[in-house]
Amino acid sequence: MTKIIFISFLICIVPLFAVVCGPPQILQSEKIVKEINDDKKSTWKADTYGTKEINVEEFKQKYLGVILPFKYDKNKEMEKELSQKEYGILKAKEEKLPAYFNWAKTNKTNCPVGRIRDQSNCGSCWAVSTASAMQDRFCIQSGGKINVELSSGYITACDQSNYACRGGFMNRVYDFLKINGTITGGDYDSDVGCQPYSIKPCGPFLDSHKMPCVYYLANNPKCRKKKCSNDWYKYQEEPESSTYKYSRWSFIKGNISYTTEYLMRKEIYENGPITAAFLIYSNFLYYKKGIYIPIRSWPMGGHAVKVVGWGEEDSVLYWIAQNSWSDRWGENGFFRILRGTNAGYFESMVNEGKPDIKKS
Numbered sequence: 535m536t537k538i539i540f541i542s543f544l545i546c547i548v549p550l551f552a553v554v555c556g557p558p559q560i561l562q563s564e565k566i567v568k569e570i571n572d573d574k575k576s577t578w579k580a581d582t583y584g585t586k587e588i589n590v591e592e593f594k595q596k597y598l599g600v601i602l603p604f605k606y607d608k609n610k611e612m613e614k615e616l617s618q619k620e621y622g623i624l625k626a627k628e629e630k631l632p633a634y635f636n637w638a639k640t641n642k643t644n645c646p647v648g649r650i651r652d653q654s655n656c657g658s659c660w661a662v663s664t665a666s667a668m669q670d671r672f673c674i675q676s677g678g679k680i681n682v683e684l685s686s687g688y689i690t691a692c693d694q695s696n697y698a699c700r701g702g703f704m705n706r707v708y709d710f711l712k713i714n715g716t717i718t719g720g721d722y723d724s725d726v727g728c729q730p731y732s733i734k735p736c737g738p739f740l741d742s743h744k745m746p747c748v749y750y751l752a753n754n755p756k757c758r759k760k761k762c763s764n765d766w767y768k769y770q771e772e773p774e775s776s777t778y779k780y781s782r783w784s785f786i787k788g789n790i791s792y793t794t795e796y797l798m799r800k801e802i803y804e805n806g807p808i809t810a811a812f813l814i815y816s817n818f819l820y821y822k823k824g825i826y827i828p829i830r831s832w833p834m835g836g837h838a839v840k841v842v843g844w845g846e847e848d849s850v851l852y853w854i855a856q857n858s859w860s861d862r863w864g865e866n867g868f869f870r871i872l873r874g875t876n877a878g879y880f881e882s883m884v885n886e887g888k889p890d891i892k893k894s
Contacts, residue, residue: 578824599657600836636843645673650867660702685719698754715779780887811883
C-alpha cells in the first residue's frame with residue numbers, strides 16, 4: 535500500500551540551555567550533510583559539493599529567482615498536514631496512468647528532453663525552466679519536426695515585466711511567451727541559435743575553486759531584441775518565422791473531479807514537461823540522490839524547475855524534475871521530490887503552455 539507521508543517543520547533549535555529561533559545565515563555544509571546521511575530513515579542522500587559553508591542570502595540571490603505569489607513567515611511552520619481527500623487519493627473519474635513515466639528516458643520521441651541547463655549566478659530559474667519546457671513541448675507536440683533550442687537568455691533579458699537576474703513571476707513569463715514568444719539559442723558559448731545564454735557557468739556545483747564567479751551576482755543582460763549575438767548563426771536578426779510562442783497557458787489546479795497531482799501527471803504524459811515553482815528549503819542545496827522530503831530545514835525562497843515525470847520507490851511516490859544548477863548537482867542535474875503531499879508547495883504553482891505550432 536502506498537505510504538502517505540505528512541510533513542512538519544522544526545521552528546526552533548534547542549542547544550543545551552539556549553533557545554535559538556529563526557533561520558541561520560550561514561549553512562555549515564559538512565554538519566548538514568552528515569546529519570542527513572547518518573539518518574537511516576532518510577529517503578535521500580546529500581553532498582557538500584566541495585563547500586565548507588554557504589551564505590544563505592548570497593545563495594538566494596544567485597541561484598534561486600522565482601518571486602512567490604504569497605508571503606511566508608520563516609519563524610512559523612510552513613507545511614501543514616494535508617488531508618488524503620485533498621492530495622492522496624485518486625478520485626473516481628481519474629483515468630489510470632503508468633506507475634512510472636519519464637520524458638527524459640522515454641523512446642516516444644527523439645526530443646532532447648534530458649539536456650541540463652545552467653542558470654549560473656543569475657536568478658533566472660523562472661526563464662530557464664520555462665524555455666526548457668517550451669522547447670520540449672514544441673518538439674513533442676510536433677512529433678519531432680520542431681526540434682530547436684529555445685533561448686532562455688532572450689527571455690531573461692527581454693521580458694520587461696520581470697527582473698532578469700533579480701527574479702521573476704511565473705505568470706508574467708508565461709504571458710510574455712504568449713504575446714512575444716522567444717527565439718533560438720543554446721547554452722553559454724555553444725554557438726547554437728541566435729542568442730545563446732550570455733552568462734558563464736560558475737559557482738559551487740561546478741567546483742568553486744576552478745569555476746569561481748567573478749561577480750557576486752551576474753549583471754542583468756541587455757535585451758538585444760531579435761538581433762543575434764552568435765556570429766556563427768545563419769541570420770544576423772532572427773526572422774519572425776523563427777519566433778516561438780504559446781497560443782495559451784494555464785495553471786494546473788485540481789477541481790471537484792480531479793486532484794492536482796493527477797492533472798499534473800496527465801498533462802505531462804499527454805503533452806510534455808511542465809514547470810513548477812516551489813519553496814526551497816536550506817538542505818535542498820545539498821541534495822545528491824534519492825527522494826527529497828523537506829524536513830528539518832528552513833525556507834529560503836522561490837525556485838522554478840521543469841517536471842518531466844513521476845514514479846514510486848519503496849511505496850513512496852515522487853516527481854522527477856530537472857534543475858538548472860548544472861549536471862554535477864543532484865542525479866545528473868535531476869532530482870526526485872515527494873509526490874502527492876504538496877511538499878514545499880510543489881503542487882501549488884504549476885504551469886503548462888500550448889505551443890502555437892501553426893505559426894512556427
